[in-house]
Structure formats: structure tokens, C-alpha cells
Amino acid sequence: MGDEDAAVVRAVGARLRGLRHRSGLTLAELSGRTGITPSTLSRLETGRVQPTLGQLLPLSRAYGVPIGELVDAPRVGDPRVHLRPVRRFGLTFVPLTRQAGGVQAYKVLYPPAATLPPPELRTHDGHEWFYVLSGAVRLVLGGDEHLLRAGEAAEFDTRTPHWIGNPADGGLAEVIAIFGTQGERVHLHDT
Numbered sequence: 001m002g003d004e005d006a007a008v009v010r011a012v013g014a015r016l017r018g019l020r021h022r023s024g025l026t027l028a029e030l031s032g033r034t035g036i037t038p039s040t041l042s043r044l045e046t047g048r049v050q051p052t053l054g055q056l057l058p059l060s061r062a063y064g065v066p067i068g069e070l071v072d073a074p075r076v077g078d079p080r081v082h083l084r085p086v087r088r089f090g091l092t093f094v095p096l097t098r099q100a101g102g103v104q105a106y107k108v109l110y111p112p113a114a115t116l117p118p119p120e121l122r123t124h125d126g127h128e129w130f131y132v133l134s135g136a137v138r139l140v141l142g143g144d145e146h147l148l149r150a151g152e153a154a155e156f157d158t159r160t161p162h163w164i165g166n167p168a169d170g171g172l173a174e175v176i177a178i179f180g181t182q183g184e185r186v187h188l189h190d191t
Helices: 003-023 027-034 038-046 053-063 181-189
Strands: 086-088 091-095 104-110 127-134 136-141 144-149 153-157 162-165 173-179
Touching: 003 027, 003 038, 003 053, 027 038, 027 053, 127 136, 136 153, 136 173, 144 153
Parallel strands: none
Antiparallel strands: 086 091, 091 104, 104 173, 127 153, 127 173, 136 144, 136 162
């Protein structure tokens, strides 16, 4: 094994621990999602054990990242982000970034609000920013309502009760949204 490969292997544990912390998961929660025992996860994160392919696959699924990102392998080849849409709460989230943790960008497709459950104001730690690509969205922020059309953007503290929806009778609204770690977890991972 060359020096570069050995350095990648030595850094796997710290990378796995960082991904778990940025995802806000405990060892027990990650164990429930992967089927890997908490003690094995701990040994992987401290570098006492090198992960096997059978362990990397469920970890990759739990974090929603390619296996290469779990080990932070040097990037080669195609720089494009391979879009894998996720459906949550009747919305479609299309990831536009591929690094795990930190700030994440998504294209969000909003069907007409009439096709979704009634609006429910939510709060969570963090900050959110979005830009309307097409259609329009209604932003309810605290006691105020705002209609944003294509070409308009909004940014707000997500500790303020908020809801975003498409007020149109037909057609999708398309938005580019940027979430911090907490926002991504609420919008895409919490059940």
C-alpha cells in the first residue's frame, strides 16, 4: 500500500465520526439504521478496526453518501453530482451537493399545497435560504405571510415558526434551498 492509500485508510475513523456528529446521530441511533453494533461503530470511529465493505454499505445508506465519501477517497473522474431525488412530506428534494454534513443545497419541487396535508408551522435550529426558480411559493414566517415569485429569494432563522408551500391550483413550484445540518435533518431525515 502506497503512502497516499495508507493515509486515506488511517483517516477513515475520524471521517466516520465526523459524519455521524454532523448528522446529529448517537452510536445507538446509527446502529439502529445500519445494523452495526454500537461497539463496532465506536471501534471503527476510533480506528481500532478498519471497515469492511459489508460495513461501509449500510453506513453509506445511513448518511446518504457514496462509499468513496465515507473514506474520503481522492476524487477522480466525473465531477457531476448524480441526482437521487428524495420524497418527503409530499415534496421532492433533489440533492445538488455531494459532501456529507455542513451546508447542503437542494432543488425542491413543491406541488400545489391543496394536494398536501394542511400547513403546519415548524421550528428547528439553524438558518435557511431559498431562491424561487419557477412558479411561486407562500412563506409563512411567524405571523407574516409572503408570496415569492420566480427570481425572488428569502432567508430566515428557522427558530421562527415557518411553512413554505405552493399556493397555485396547478403546476409545480421549483426552489433552490440551502440548509445547514439541522435543517437537512428536519427536512430529509427525521421521522
